[in-house]
C-alpha cells in the first residue's frame with residue numbers, strides 16, 4: 558500500500574510540474590505583444606491608434622476602422638517589417654474565405670528595387686500563384702486608396718499603408734489576414750516566391766480589429782508546434798534524465814534507497830515516455846501536414862528515440878531476475894542504451910529548437926534545465942567518489958589495525 562502511495566504521489570508531482578511548465582510556457586509564447594518604439598513612432602505620424610506585433614518575421618501591424626453606414630467598414634492600415642536585402646517585397650492582405658491562408662488573399666504588395674525606388678500595388682493571390690504562375694498587379698475587388706510604401710531610414714523599416722473599404726462579407730471581428738516578405742522580384746512589378754520556412758508559413762491569423770490589442774486566433778499549427786516542443790522537452794529531455802539520475806545515485810552509491818529508487822525510476826521513465834510519446838505523435842502529425850518541407854535529421858532522430866525507449870520499456874516484461882545468469886548482460890545493455898538515448902535526446906532537442914526559430918527563450922529554458930540536471934549529477938558524482946574513497950581508506954585502516962594485532966609468530 559505504502560509503495561503504491563509513494564509511486565502515485567511521485568507521478569502526480571511529475572504531472573503537476575509538467576502542467577505548470579506547459580501553462581507558463583504557452584502563456585509567454587502566445588501572449589499578445591505590443592509594438593516596438595520605432596513602429597509606434599511611425600503610426601503616431603499617421604494618427605493610427607491600434608497596433609500589434611505580428612508573431613512572425615518581425616512584422617508589425619496597425620489599424621483604425623470606422624463603420625461607413627451599415628454595409629461597409631473603412632479600414633486604414635499600416636504594415637511594416639525590416640527588409641534586409643537589396644531588393645524584395647513586403648505584403649499584407651485580407652482573405653474573404655473561411656481560413657486565413659495565402660490562396661484567395663487580396664493583397665497589397667510593396668516592392669523595393671535595388672536602386673532604392675519603391676512601388677506599391679494590389680494583387681490577387683490564387684492557387685496558380687502558389688504553383689509558380691506570374692503574379693502581376695490587378696484589381697482585387699476592393700476599393701483601395703492612398704496606397705503608399707515608405708522606408709524609415711533610421712530603423713530600416715519598410716511600411717505599406719492604405720485605406721481599404723471592406724464590404725460586409727468581411728467580418729472585422731474575425732478578419733482573416735495574411736502577411737509575407739520576399740527577397741526576389743522580376744520585371745514588371747512582379748514579386749517572386751518567398752522562402753517557406755516555418756516563419757513564412759505561420760504568417761496568417763484571424764484578428765479581431767475591434768479589440769485594441771488585436772486578439773487573434775487560427776494559429777493552431779504553431780500552437781501545436783509549441784506543445785510538441787514543451788512535451789518533448791519535459792518528457793524525453795527532463796523526466797528520463799531524472800529517472801537515470803535516480804537509478805544511478807540512489808540504488809547503491811552514494812545513497813541506498815531500496816526499493817524506493819526502483820519505483821521512482823520506473824515512474825519517471827513511464828511518465829517521461831508517455832509525455833514524450835504524446836509530443837512525438839504531434840511532431841509526426843505536423844511533419845505530415847505540410848509537403849513543402851521535411852526536417853530529415855530531426856525526424857530520423859525522433860523515430861530512433863521512440864524506438865529505443867520502447868525497447869527500454871520492454872524491461873517491464875523482459876528483465877531477467879537478479880539471480881539469473883544473464884542478468885549482468887541485461888544490466889549492461891540497459892545502461893548502454895539508456896545513456897545513448899539521453900545523448901540523442903539532448904541533440905534532437907537542440908535540433909528542434911533551431912528548426913522552431915522561436916527566439917532565444919527555448920534555448921535558454923533547456924540550457925537552464927540541463928544546468929540544473931548537470932549540477933545535481935556532478936554533486937552526486939562527487940558524493941559517490943568521496944564515499945568510495947572514504948570507505949577504501951577506512952578499510953585500509955581496519956586492515957592495518959588487524960595486521961598490527963596479528964601475532965607475528
Ligand code: HEM
Nearest residue numbers: 648658659664686687736737748749750753758760847849
Ligand atoms: C510571389 C509569388 C508567391 C509564390 C510563388 C508563393 C508560394 C508559396 C508556397 C509554395 C507556399 C507553400 C508553403 C506550405 O504550404 O508549406 C506558400 C505559402 C504561403 N504564402 Fe506564398 N507565395 C507567393 C506570394 C505570397 C504572398 C504575396 C503572400 C502574402 C500576401 C503569401 C503568403 C503565404 C502564406 C501566409 C503562406 C503559408 C501557407 C498558406 O497560407 O497557404 N505568399 N507560398
Ligand code: HEM
Nearest residue numbers: 797801804805823826866869870872873888891892895896
Ligand atoms: C526509457 C526508459 C528507461 C531508460 C532511459 C532507463 C535508463 C537506465 C539507466 C541509464 C540505468 C543505469 C543507471 C546507472 O546505474 O548508471 C538504468 C538502471 C536500471 N533500470 Fe532503467 N531505464 C528505463 C526504463 C526502465 C524500466 C521500464 C525498468 C523496469 C521495469 C528499468 C529498470 C532498471 C533497473 C532494474 C536498473 C538497475 C540495473 C542494475 O542493477 O544495474 N528501467 N536505467
Ligand code: HEM
Nearest residue numbers: 786789793840841843844851852856859905906909910913
Ligand atoms: C527529443 C525530442 C523530440 C522528438 C523525438 C521530436 C520529434 C519530431 C518529429 C518526429 C517531427 C516530424 C518531422 C517531420 O516529419 O518533418 C518533429 C517536427 C518538429 N519538431 Fe520535434 N522532436 C523533439 C523535440 C523538439 C523540440 C524540443 C522542438 C522545439 C522546441 C521541436 C520542434 C519541432 C518542429 C518545429 C517541428 C516541425 C513541425 C512542422 O513540420 O510544422 N522538436 N519533431
